[in-house]
Amino acid sequence: MYIVPEAVIDGLLTRADSFQAVEAVFASMARGAARNFPVIREAIGHADALYGFKSGFDRESLALGLKSGGFWPGNAERGLTNHQSTIFLFDADTGQIKAVIGGNLLTALRTAAASAVSIHHLARPDAEVLGMIGAGHQSTFQMRAALEQRKFRRVVAWNREPSMLDRLAAVAEEVGVPFESVTLDRLGAEADVIVTILSSFAPVLMSAQVRPGTHIACMGTDTRGKQEVEPELLARARLFTDEVAQAVSIGECQHAVAQGLVSPEAITPLGAVIAGQQPGRQDETEITLFDGTGVGLQDLAVANAVLIKAIKNGSAIKLG
Template identity: 50%
Template sequence: MLYVSEQMVRDLVRQADVTAAVSEAFVALADEKAVCWPIVRETLGHADAVFGFKSGFDKSLPAMGVKAGGLWPGNAARGVPNHQSTVVLFDEDSGAPKALVRATYLTALRTAAASALSIRHLARADARVLGLMGAGGQGAFQLEAALAERRFTKVLIHDPNAANVEALADYARAKGVSAATGDPRYVVAEADVLITVTPSRQAIVKEAWVRPGTHIAAMGADTVGKQELEAGILASATLFGDVAGQAVRLGESQHAFGQGLIGEETVRCLGDVISKRHPGRTDDKEITVFDSTGMALQDLSSCMVALKAAVDAGQAIELP
């Protein structure tokens, strides 16, 4: 059994490689060559933490495994990332454990990859203003991945933490992009592409603020009760997700679904757009929303990238 550490992943894995792998995972799901099993995600009643499992099997790689991890909000005070993830890959023929991959950094990369792919396939070609609601640990990853997809000339950022906002704005400027901060209404109303990546449990993006033609990558809601967008936005938009069933149970769509504004069939799978089964955006005035809850296939494909990189570099550790 091989072991790949967080440091190996940071040293060896690039965002572009993860984005390519996640794209293939979406296609494998659309082609019915891969399957995700139901997510387990629960509050612990301890340390204000949420813990869960994502698992699946991708015949096209092949890769089979499970990611265990979650959110410990108090970790930052200890100098440890709030999000913690570890993936175990299993041999698809025998079921024996094949690799243990620390995946906290990888999870950030694969989450940004999913958002970036939604921009690639759903945002208007002339999108130039990027809005970011949330400047925490995911902020820089989301920004870098998005900049690879469109020629954004300006980034607008909102977050309650002023220090995080300024740090992310400085990061954007270092990438050669103009950056400004503002209140939520300003960021939403000016954005051609809006990425929401917060832990909010109430709508912070109002329907009245969203302009025609906007693409929204809603990345924050992945648990029952979380919400970033007013339900009416989803009811009036063309709606996509990673896995439709997950979106209406755990994602941003849960609220519109619960109010009877949309059905599960309303949510198209992004993999169908990538594989050309669905046209995606059909009108420059159309509002598109990508409701991302995360799926095991993203984690498995990313871990296969990390495992190969570590083996090729001679750094993967053989465990007794």
Template identity: 60%
Template sequence: MLVVPEALVAGLVSEADALEAVRGCFAAMARNEARNFPVVREALGEGRQYGFKSGLDTAGGMLGVKAGGYFPGNAGRGITNHQSVVYLFDPESGRPTAMVGGNLLTALRTAAASALSIDLLARKDARVLGIVGAGHQAGFQLRAAAKVRAWERVIAWNLHPEMLPKLGAVAAELGLPFEAVPLERMVEADAIITITSSPAASLMARHVKAGAHLACMGTDTKGKQEVEPALVAAATVFTDEVAQSVTIGEAQHAVGAGLLDATAITPLGEVVTGAHRGRASDAEITLFDGTGVGLQDLAVAGMAVKRAAERGLGAVVEV
């Protein structure tokens, strides 16, 4: 088994690599060549979450699981709140083939999925990017979004505004004007990324203009919520996986309230493959419910393992 520690991942997988891997993952899912297994998610108390996401990609020969979760006290320990490891197995024999640090990979694949949705669904003339949230993953979201659109400026809101300068520094690196704004000014944005761990909606219908695209990336557990159900119901909804969207994703609330039917939600992979046209008009609000699927983790981890093996990096251990 090849062990690829967290410290090596940054030199093995780039933002562009993650986008390529996630695009391929969505396409394989749409072609029924890959499937995710049911998510195991447990609350540990004090905001801590732990669980497993796993799946099988028959086309890519990938079988594996990501184990990890969210530990909000980690910031005080000097480490990221999200902690995870990806394990890969030979799909024919079940033999373990790799263990890969999953923290950076999770941030990269989450941002890549968001950026892919923007690339496929946002209006071609989108120029103002809005971001709701300024935690660890927000910077990754901004960098990935900058790969798929030529933004003219970035506006952002966070419940704790003192965290926004760090996101502003990322915008400065990218040469983008940045402004911290109240939620009411999100109506100026052509695309909005929500990336929070909130238990209650912050983004409301009145904060979003006609024709905007929303990439809702923070809700991946029962009870989390970033967007009011009426806004979700008013949008054309896409997702990584419908089963997760209606149970642990942003759509769980609109579906639970009877405002949205699961059959109205389209897998983003169908847009990737051309089976669905995506955005139908410039006035339409599109929404991507990014719940985070195990196959994405396997795709980016597999890329890290391949490159580590090619470069003689990592450690081979007997198991």
């Protein structure tokens, strides 16, 4: 078996690699070749932590395994990332353990790749203004990946604590795109693409703030009760997701479905668009919304990709 430590992953897997891996596994899911197994996610009653498991199997890539980890809100004070995880890959032919791989950076890369895939397939081709809502650890990964999908000429952003937007402003300066901190009203009125990446249990972005033709990637809701946008916004939009079962149970769609504003049948797996089974955006005035709940197959896809690279360049540690 191999061990790929967290420390060697940075610089090993590119955003393009992550995009390709996530896009491919979404299509594999739509073709019925890949399946996520039921998610376990629980409060452990200690350190305010949420802990769980995501797992699955892709018959096309033979990626089999699980991600174990969760969210420790006090980690920032310790100089650690709040999200902590490890990915375990198994040999699909024998069931023997294949690799243990650090999952923190991979989780950030695959989450950003998922929203980037949604922008690539659903945003208007002429989108010019990117809106960012949220400025936590994941936000810079989201922004970098999003900026590569269209020729954005400006970024507008909002966060509850405006001082935290400095990290996004630094990314914008690095890539040479003008950046401005704005109100939510301005952000919704000006942005062609909006990425929400919050840990919120109440809606922040309201339906009335979003104009026709916008693409929204909701990437922060992955637990029952979490919420980033007003349910009425989902009722206005064409809805897409990584997995419908998760979207209606722990994703952004959970609230609109519970209120009877949206039916699960109205939610299209993004993989079906990628595989050519369902249409994506159908006109320039349509609001499209991607509910990115985060599925185990995404983790396995990027872990499989980084394992191949780590073995090739010798950075994977072989045991036995």
